[in-house]
Amino acid sequence: MREIDGVLRDWGEVASKGVVKAKKGRNIAGGAYVKPASKRNISATAARQKLIATVRKAPEVMVKISGGGKDMRSIKAHMDYISRNGEVEIEDEQGRIHQGKEEVRDVRDDWKGAGIPYENGKRREAFNIVLSMPPGTDRTAVKDAARAFASELFSNHQYVFAAHDDEKHPHVHLAVKAVDLDGVRLNPRKADLQHWRETFAEKLREQGIEANATPRQLRGVVKKADKQAVRHINKEHGKGRRKEPARVTESQRKAVELEAKTGRKHINPAQDNISARRKQVQHDFGTVARALVAGGREDQQLALEIVQFIKQMPPVKTRHMEQVEALQRTTDQGGKGIERGQVKTKAQEQQGQNRDTGPER
Structure with missing residues (x-):
């Protein structure tokens, strides 16, 4: 039994981290790259659950960065888009609900500062993230999982999110201000994205939704979708x-x-x-x-x-x-x-x- 647990833990580490190693970089002016938070020492039970979900082809979560604004003009445009020009409610990091064009504009104005230009920006000042699940997944559970996901990973950032119901795939758009309250600039790498997928899958399972987040190679997938x-x-x-x-x-x-x-x-x-x-x-x-x-x-x-x-x-x-x-x-x-x-x-x-x-x- 102990030998089986050891093999499962080894497999679980690979399944959780994937084959891509994080590259060192800089995300703070004058500072070093901060490794993404990771689950240390995955248990044999957790590894077994992931193995079962993988071989039984549990739905895979989708988490992707769809772009990001380089200035307040583009950030405002994205907020208009995810709020459908104020018709769809958006929720911020404090749980406050905003709806209507004026309230969306107020959120945009609250993001001003930290040297973000109005237009012609040179670097990304916001990250636009999409969280999605296959058709048929409970939409309320997806939104609740997205809320918990954002609260855990971006607790020191300003952000807003909105759930869209106009497509078959339940999905949530999350806009995160790049610079957090301590001046640290978000600089996600491939290892971070895999961690984000793992976290979103975990939050979905807490909502009673079957979800998995394995690297595509582990599922035998060779290709990825076009950009x-x-x-x-x-x-x-x-x-x-x-x-x-x-x-x-x-x-x-x-x-x-x-x-x-x-x-x-x-x-x-x-x-x-x-x-x-x-x-x-x-x-x-x-x-x-x-x-x-x-x-x-x-x-x-x-x-x-x-x-x-x-x-x-x-x-x-x-x-x-x-x-x-x-x-x-x-x-x-x-x-x-x-x-x-x-x-x-x-x-x-x-x-x-x-x-x-x-x-x-």
Whole structure:
């Protein structure tokens, strides 16, 4: 039993922290990077719960930074957006509710100071964060979890948040002032984002909502969704409002067509790392499964579920590889190939379900 607990704790550390290490940087003028708060010494019980949630494919939370204002003008514009010009209530860090254009303007005015210019700012003065869950999740629970999330992580910052009910995915927009009350500037890294996901999932579970926050590699996901700016440009192009799709999309299209027509393989420098990560993930799962086999009936059942989970992992294919295969199939069937801005496969259409961070194409 002690051996099983040790293996579970080791796996839980990897599952909670992910494969990305925090890089040192500066978030205080003249000061050093402050590591994100982390859960130390994850218990075997917590690791087991995360393992069960992972292999049984519990809903994954989505936490992303969608942008941020560099001056009061852009901060005001974002507050107008999340409040739907005052029609949707926004809540601040003190639990005060604001609704209506005048009250939103008052909140904006309360953020003034700390050297934030009215316009033409040079650095990010606010972080716009989106917290989301899959369709069908209780919207009140998502909002309550977001409130607890913000209170724990940004207790020394000014912030406001608003829940939107106009899309299938229940989601909350959170705007956080970059400089806290002590003058420390928020400077989130990938490790911080994973910690944010873990915290949001925890707050959802406290609301009785099944939620998980694992690194995508742990779930066998190779790719991530396009950046928001790229999606926006391509969407505008699809509606005829832009002459060209995003540059990265156009570049991908050309590379796909070149390989499909000539057979000349596109070299992806990250391919070896992607394959190595998959092998490591499978090895770690295998280690846990072998340890559980020596336990009781429930442990043995969980070991079988782990084996099935590994078998069901999608193949290690990059977005480029999938697009080449899709184009070749279309060509074999007499199709015309890929139109500009339309390099999309079935797997990509399902990418909205990928609620993690970090690109690998």
